[in-house]
Amino acid sequence: xxxxxxxxxxxxxxxxIGVVIVTFLLTRVLPGDTAAYFAGPAATPQAIAEIKTKxxxxxxxxxxxxxxxxxxxxxxxxxxxxxxxxxxTEITNRLPASAELTLSGLILALVIAIPFGIAAAVKQGSWVxxxxxxxxxxxxxxxxxxxxxxxxxxxxxxxGWAPAPLGRLDAFAMAPDTVTGFYLIDTLIAGxxxxxxxxxxxxxIPALTLAIFALAPIARMTRASMLAVLSSEFVRTARAAGLxxxxxxxxxAFRNAMLPxxxxxxxxxxxxxxxNVLVEKxxxxxxxxxxxxxxxxxxxxxPVQGFVLAMAILYVLLNLMIDIAYGIIDPRARSEA
Amino acid sequence: xxxVIDPATAGxxxxxxxPRGPLLQVRDLTVEFAxxxxxxxxxxxxxxxxxKGETLGIVGESGSGKSVTSYTVMxxxxxxxxxxxxxxxxxxxxxxxxxxKQMRDLRGREMSxxxxxxxxALNPIRKVGHQIGDVLLHHLQAxxxxxxxxxxxxLNQVRIARPEERYHAYPFELSGxxxxxxxxxxxxxxxxxxxxxxxxxxxxxxxxxxxxMDLVTELTRARGMSTLLITHxxxxxxxYCDTVMVMExxxxxxxxxxxxxxxxxQHPYTRKLMRATPRPGISxxxxxxxxxxxxxxxxxxxxxxxxxxxxxxxxxxxxxxxATPDADVAASNPLPLAGEGREGAAAPAAGLSSVAKGSxxxxxxxxxxxxxxxxxxVKEYPxxxxxxxxxxxxxxxxxxxxxxxFRAVDGISFEVGKGESVGxxxxxxxxxxxxxxxxxxxxxxxxxxxxxxxxxxSAIPAKSFAHHPMRKRIQMVFQDPTxxxxxxxxxxxxxxxxxxxxxxxSEGPALRAKVEDLAGMVGLPVDLLDRFxxxxxxxxxxxxxxxxxxxxxPDLVILDEPTAALDVSVQAVVLNLLEDLKHKIGMxxxxxxxxxHVVQLLCDRVIVMRQGRVVEEGTxxxxxxxxxxxxxxxxxxxxxxxxx
Numbered sequence: 015x016x017x018x019x020x021x022x023x024x025x026x027x028x029x030x031i032g033v034v035i036v037t038f039l040l041t042r043v044l045p046g047d048t049a050a051y052f053a054g055p056a057a058t059p060q061a062i063a064e065i066k067t068k069x070x071x072x073x074x075x076x077x078x079x080x081x082x083x084x085x086x087x088x089x090x091x092x093x094x095x096x097x098x099x100x101x102x103t104e105i106t107n108r109l110p111a112s113a114e115l116t117l118s119g120l121i122l123a124l125v126i127a128i129p130f131g132i133a134a135a136v137k138q139g140s141w142v143x144x145x146x147x148x149x150x151x152x153x154x155x156x157x158x159x160x161x162x163x164x165x166x167x168x169x170x171x172x173x174g175w176a177p178a179p180l181g182r183l184d185a186f187a188m189a190p191d192t193v194t195g196f197y198l199i200d201t202l203i204a205g206x207x208x209x210x211x212x213x214x215x216x217x218x219i220p221a222l223t224l225a226i227f228a229l230a231p232i233a234r235m236t237r238a239s240m241l242a243v244l245s246s247e248f249v250r251t252a253r254a255a256g257l258x259x260x261x262x263x264x265x266x267a268f269r270n271a272m273l274p275x276x277x278x279x280x281x282x283x284x285x286x287x288x289x290n291v292l293v294e295k296x297x298x299x300x301x302x303x304x305x306x307x308x309x310x311x312x313x314x315x316x317p318v319q320g321f322v323l324a325m326a327i328l329y330v331l332l333n334l335m336i337d338i339a340y341g342i343i344d345p346r347a348r349s350e351a
Numbered sequence: 352x353x354x355v356i357d358p359a360t361a362g363x364x365x366x367x368x369x370p371r372g373p374l375l376q377v378r379d380l381t382v383e384f385a386x387x388x389x390x391x392x393x394x395x396x397x398x399x400x401x402x403k404g405e406t407l408g409i410v411g412e413s414g415s416g417k418s419v420t421s422y423t424v425m426x427x428x429x430x431x432x433x434x435x436x437x438x439x440x441x442x443x444x445x446x447x448x449x450x451x452k453q454m455r456d457l458r459g460r461e462m463s464x465x466x467x468x469x470x471x472a473l474n475p476i477r478k479v480g481h482q483i484g485d486v487l488l489h490h491l492q493a494x495x496x497x498x499x500x501x502x503x504x505x506l507n508q509v510r511i512a513r514p515e516e517r518y519h520a521y522p523f524e525l526s527g528x529x530x531x532x533x534x535x536x537x538x539x540x541x542x543x544x545x546x547x548x549x550x551x552x553x554x555x556x557x558x559x560x561x562x563x564m565d566l567v568t569e570l571t572r573a574r575g576m577s578t579l580l581i582t583h584x585x586x587x588x589x590x591y592c593d594t595v596m597v598m599e600x601x602x603x604x605x606x607x608x609x610x611x612x613x614x615x616x617q618h619p620y621t622r623k624l625m626r627a628t629p630r631p632g633i634s635x636x637x638x639x640x641x642x643x644x645x646x647x648x649x650x651x652x653x654x655x656x657x658x659x660x661x662x663x664x665x666x667x668x669x670x671x672x673x674a675t676p677d678a679d680v681a682a683s684n685p686l687p688l689a690g691e692g693r694e695g696a697a698a699p700a701a702g703l704s705s706v707a708k709g710s711x712x713x714x715x716x717x718x719x720x721x722x723x724x725x726x727x728x729v730k731e732y733p734x735x736x737x738x739x740x741x742x743x744x745x746x747x748x749x750x751x752x753x754x755x756x757f758r759a760v761d762g763i764s765f766e767v768g769k770g771e772s773v774g775x776x777x778x779x780x781x782x783x784x785x786x787x788x789x790x791x792x793x794x795x796x797x798x799x800x801x802x803x804x805x806x807x808x809s810a811i812p813a814k815s816f817a818h819h820p821m822r823k824r825i826q827m828v829f830q831d832p833t834x835x836x837x838x839x840x841x842x843x844x845x846x847x848x849x850x851x852x853x854x855x856x857s858e859g860p861a862l863r864a865k866v867e868d869l870a871g872m873v874g875l876p877v878d879l880l881d882r883f884x885x886x887x888x889x890x891x892x893x894x895x896x897x898x899x900x901x902x903x904x905p906d907l908v909i910l911d912e913p914t915a916a917l918d919v920s921v922q923a924v925v926l927n928l929l930e931d932l933k934h935k936i937g938m939x940x941x942x943x944x945x946x947x948h949v950v951q952l953l954c955d956r957v958i959v960m961r962q963g964r965v966v967e968e969g970t971x972x973x974x975x976x977x978x979x980x981x982x983x984x985x986x987x988x989x990x991x992x993x994x995x
Binding site: 270 | 425429430455472474476485489534537
């Protein structure tokens with residue numbers, strides 16, 4: 015297992031190097047002149063040139079890249095021009111907010127989608143199967159900003175069950191001391207049940223929005239791979255041995271069916287990170303997605319680079335986790351490494 | 352097989368009037384499947400009886416309903432299938448109307464099943480010990496404290512060496528034969544009264560087959576169990592069954608004691624099956640049904656084309672003309688029969704049908720001009736760790752010391768003459784397929800030399816061989832006729848493919864005419880040419896594969912188990928077709944197979960391989976009748992055949 019993890023980590027190194035190069039080049043070819051933007055509409059060419067020199071943008075690309083990599087090695091992702099804050103602190107402040115939202119959405123989606131998918135496969139053609147189909151179709155066809163707004167309209171505006179969609183905590187609550195950065199966990203560590211409930215209340219609707227988006231592919235994949243596994247020969251063997259349906263479905267079929275589901279999960283997680291940007295906008299969530307979008311609009315390249323790099327590292331870690339999950343589920347994957 | 356059976360009940364068809372009664376009695380069973388085209392009756396009015404301790408064989412070709420019958424007995428049919436009529440009584444229990452809960456208690460404990468393809472029949476990601484343990488625990492034959500102990504005891508009974516270690520093994524870590532032992536252990540764990548074995552040894556090597564079947568027989572006999580053996584292999588049924596039931600298209604055509612059915616088959620279909628089963632001491636023509644033989648040509652499927660002129664057939668003449676009864680050969684045939692107590696039956700019966708082998712023998716004696724010459728061919732594979740090696744290379748590390756090199760082909764040399772058929776025989780993993788793949792230049796050899804018609808083929812890298820002019824002259828027919836055809840190509844397009852790629856032809860009436868011509872040669876009706884593979888039968892797909900291979904008039908055709916996936920009657924026709932085509936076109940064959948009997952029918956010379964090396968080489972007669980190597984003898988002895 016350790017061998018598997020090291021080999022996967024080694025494989026990740028070239029892709030990380032590639033990401034560093036590509037993000038650097040991409041931010042340089044993006045339209046919009048950073049110096050002109052910050053000099054303001056009334057700036058003289060001299061002023062723009064001055065800013066250029068200050069930012070190092072007049073140097074040849076290769077030197078700029080060298081400077082960038084050198085700073086990166088020291089953990090310096092540069093400074094945001096619009097906020098004046100170091101990118102690294104902004105990202106570490108905002109990443110937990112996004113991660114908490116995304117993970118809650120994903121876990122919610124899993125809790126709904128997997129039993130649904132299994133039930134749909136086991137009772138193929140029944141009402142469970144049909145409602146699974148309706149739900150997944152709705153999930154993929156409704157854009158997240160629409161479901162988000164719909165849920166806000168319904169639960170906040172109409173029913174009044176949910177708090178105002180204004181960030182991670184309402185204005186009267188105090189943020190807990192940062193341990194993990196996840197409010198749900200930090201409040202519990204601090205023993206502050208009231209803030210925990212406030213944070214949870216804020217989280218439910220945006221997480222549900224993401225979950226509706228994420229559960230469609232998971233439920234579909236669970237159903238499809240369960241159907242394939244249920245018709246396989248070893249399930250027939252298990253049935254011929256008289257094992258109970260529960261044992262056959264869970265121990266024999268589902269564990270095998272999980273392999274493609276785990277792969278899907280990785281893809282869904284990366285979709286969610288993308289979908290996050292919109293959800294964070296709708297719910298005024300102080301996450302990394304909204305930060306990156308704002309930076310992109312203002313041609314503020316340091317945060318954009320930092321964001322892409324953070325995402326790339328996240329993907330690499332995610333893929334590693336999926337590989338490990340594969341190794342745990344499937345002994346064949348273990349022995350391959 | 353015999354000792355346990357009460358002679359009064361063994362092989363009796365009529366319901367036993369004795370108080371003991373049969374263990375399993377199926378009456379007028381009809382099973383229907385709901386399909387898109389309406390209800391299909393897979394099994395029609397089947398009656399069968401299995402007495403305690405009896406072994407009943409159900410024999411039939413694909414689609415005969417033999418598996419459906421057995422699944423119905425266990426009630427593990429697909430959702431689409433249901434019992435339409437009839438009754439199944441299993442030791443007094445009405446199976447057709449039993450509740451699901453009751454069935455679950457019966458399955459595994461009172462009746463159990465061994466499946467074809469043992470590796471697929473086991474959960475790939477669960478330790479085999481746990482899989483056996485699941486069954487024991489479910490049927491309360493063990494409790495969580497002693498389950499491991501009991502599983503190991505059972506693994507011992509099915510002769511698995513080092514059971515403590517194998518308890519923790521996953522199916523992919525075990526060989527096919529070993530997996531089948533695990534499946535048997537699973538089936539026998541709770542000491543059921545009835546065991547259903549559905550093609551238990553199909554896909555296993557003959558020596559493994561013998562070991563597995565002997566084990567099953569021994570264990571079931573020791574426990575007084577009844578067995579339902581489902582097989583397409585008459586030889587297997589003859590060797591291991593007391594009573595044999597022959598099924599065709601969902602109906603039982605004949606049921607009789609094993610000896611009787613092979614000695615004196617009553618039904619024409621049984622006779623046809625018997626004839627089509629390859630066995631020692633017969634010629635290729637003997638496989639065909641009598642009617643086809645008297646015509647002297649292979650015409651298995653009716654087709655509009657006029658039959659080719661007899662003259663073209665070359666040395667192929669009606670069998671009766673060349674056949675001379677050769678009782679001496681048959682009587683002194685050293686092949687032992689796998690069944691016990693049947694040796695006596697073999698000699699006279701074999702004498703009746705055995706004929707001198709036709710033309711191949713004299714042809715082999717002539718010194719043929721070599722077409723293909725393989726010298727000291729070696730193919731090595733790294734044992735494991737390819738991605739790690741790649742990474743190590745990436746970071747400039749030296750690859751790990753090469754301790755794990757596996758030699759799939761270990762310095763073999765042989766020749767194939769012009770117009771000669773050479774059989775490459777051996778069990779799985781012996782390197783025969785690797786050899787044929789290298790000769791086909793799909794992969795590169797590690798070392799060694801291949802000369803084809805005077806030209807050094809091994810000098811051409813496998814990558815560029817596809818566009819080499821020599822490529823036209825070597826063609827291949829693959830094992831699985833279904834998998835080897837592009838599902839989106841019609842039969843005509845599949846046959847035209849080599850003509851388009853290498854024959855310099857383009858779409859048009861000329862191409863169509865050529866394709867129709869080829870279809871005629873392989874006996875594929877022209878009106879089937881526009882069908883897709885899934886609309887064709889196994890035999891028809893095999894014909895498409897052959898037509899495609901001969902389209903460019905190759906000099907050498909590599910046949911990689913071309914009939915392994917086919918029913919015996921289809922195999923008989925395809926083998927005869929190959930023989931006819933060879934004489935017509937003047938090709939050489941390199942026939943790769945695990946089945947010595949089939950090889951002997953088609954080949955002049957046989958090369959026996961084991962672990963990458965050639966252990967024996969000689970004419971087909973020599974190798975089969977007087978094998979020199981101990982391994983060849985073992986291989987021949989392991990093949991079961993009906994006492995005909």
